[in-house]
Amino acid sequence: MPSGPPLPRRARALVVLMTALAVCGFGLVDPLNAENLSPAAAGPLATAAGTTSAAIDTAWRSGDRLLGPLLGPHGRIHLARFVGTLQVSLGAQQAAPAWQLVGDLASRYGPPERLLEALDNVASVAISHGDYDLAERLTDQLLLQGRRLVDLRAQAAAEGYLGVIARRRGQLDRAREHQESALALRRAIQxxxxxxxxxxxxxxxxxxxxxxxxxxxxxxxxxxxxxxxxxxxxxxxxxxxxxxxxxxxxxxxxxxxxxxxxxxxxxxxxxxxxxxxxLGSYASFSNDQGDATRALTMARQALAIDASLGNRPYIGLEKLEIGRAQLSLGQIDEAQAALREALAIGRELRHREIIGGALLYLGRAAMRRNDTDQARRLLDESIAALREANIKAKLADAMAARQELARSAGETAIALDLASKRLALREELLGTRSGRQLAALKARYERAEADQRIQMLSLTNEVQGLRLREQALARRIGIGLVITLGLISAVLFSRYRTTRRLNRALEAKNEEISAHERALEDANAKLSTHAAELYQAAITDPLTGAYNRGHLLRQLEDHLRHALREGQELSVLLIDFDHFKRINDEHGHLFGDRVLASGVQIIRQWLEPGDLVGRYGGEEFVVVLPGKDLTVAAEIAERLRDKVASGLTPLLHAPNPLTISIGLATVQLARAANLEALLGAADVAVYRAKAQGRNRVVPYAA
Incomplete structure (x- = not known):
């Protein structure tokens, strides 16, 4: 590079160009520093920021093209860094080209820290645009260069970005690992x-x-x-x-x-x-709470901002909430237009939450218009998308809408199938929600306990301070005794009065500490009781008192893994109440519920400690017999069949007995390597029992 006289010219040209760009950008300083940034003003402000940033981008490109040879590579790097920083400060999305140029020049001419800075900024912009493939490539480069240069800050940024990308792709374990690595690095550099x-x-x-x-x-x-x-x-x-x-x-x-x-x-x-x-998140919450008017206002305010910023994922989500609110307010045409726009954005970005939600509410809009064929197609597509994305709450809503459509169209089989799947999903959601509430309660309790500990430590410090003051007073009294015996009486009297005051203060503080300890013990007892009640409700079938399906399957899977690992036997009884539909039709559902509850009570009386019983679905129940082989399990099954028949038949006061059919499967008999194989074998066996006339026990035979 040349030296001498050209350098001042380069410096002057660079200063002049930066000053011109700053004048373009800082026209927004006053409105950005306004005392109140209202949602109504935010949209026009974002638009103005975008316009100004675009003008800066145009001016920079022209200046770089004209003055680039004069500035040289390092001058161009300084100029591009200034432009990129200015655009980011304006909240605009056009910063990537400036930082890309910084990266290109720094990779060829240095210094290496500018390359790290450029990779960091371009990766951040790519993530905000939803371009995760590009963001991952840039972040991998940032991590590699950061390790090569032993730059912990760059490594921390890269690990954090990789964690964000992995989470948005649904790779949660990988996301956690990256974020934990980023946390360790951030703490290392304080x-x-x-x-x-x-x-x-x-x-x-x-x-x-x-x-x-x-x-x-x-x-x-x-x-x-x-x-x-x-x-x-x-x-x-x-x-x-x-x-x-x-x-x-x-x-x-x-x-x-x-x-x-x-x-x-x-x-x-x-x-x-x-x-x-x-505002966008608050709009979604307001829609959930049924406040469609508030949701519509906030979603439109958020859209005005994100449309100016070009943030495609958030634009799609806000269009979705606008359509959802308009549908609740009866504005069907407007809702369909907003939801179609959201669907187009979701498909463009392959954003499954937007796709599934837009299809769901478009399906509901079609139902409002009595367009059955269109509603059926949209809802079926929505269910498929939401199931793939594992968005369970909206999936339950989509199933409910599709069930309603099938029922009105006379598609009884489809309606029943959807009702069964929706019931299972609802039970899962209820269990999940109870667990989450318990977890949140635990976290709040632990935080309250920590605050109590801090408060108690503060009280302890106060007590220690009082004691130190008492000791200082004693030292002063000793010095007074050495100075003059004539002041002994007055000093002792003063010490006596002060000591009494300090003792009273100590007693008051001790009583306060004791009161806090008693309050904490009471809170612990209440929390333990509430936690136990929540846990029991989350795992128990409310009608029969048996375990619900989710808890039963988790326990059975644990027993199966143990049996396979230890080479032990495990037996499963699949119990089906015979002619249960006829019982409901002839005697009513309340009587049917009584039959199930009484039958399960009899079964539980004749099981041994360690055996499990849970509701598998409808009138089907599963008994898990850990460590019991075919012979023992068959004896238990026959005993249960006999006791249930003799115990339930008097309920009808009629000659027709109330009986059960039992399918028996063991790990060795079914050669089961997983839960599905074992339950499938028991299901085959109970089907054969019913085919052979019911009221019998049939072991699985391959």
């Missing part, structure tokens, strides 16, 4: 702000994994760090994530409070992107 961001992302991963206690703990830690660091930190994101956790466990009051805190924090930071995110 980056508190980065640590808060990683804690927030890690909390989101644990929420998706179903570990709500850990998720809430991590989000609260992130909020504490950001609150401590000051107003420039993004506490709005922490409030939003905490609100989403409370929304999942249906704690509407806490969810609403945290959503409102997220909106306020975004307005105070004058961050239009964060405000759009908070």
């Amino acid at each position: 980056d508190a702000s980065g640590e808060a961001q990683v804690l927030m992302n890690l909390g989101t991963v644990h929420r998706d994994l179903g570990d709500f206690a850990r998720a809430l703990e991590l989000q609260l830690k992130a909020l504490d760090i950001r609150t401590r660091l000051g107003p420039l930190e993004r506490v709005d994101l922490s409030y939003r994530n905490i609100a989403l956790l409370y929304r999942e466990i249906e704690d509407a009051e806490q969810a609403k409070a945290n959503f409102e805190a997220a909106v306020r924090a975004s307005q105070e930071r004058h961050d239009v992107q964060s405000l759009a995110s908070a």
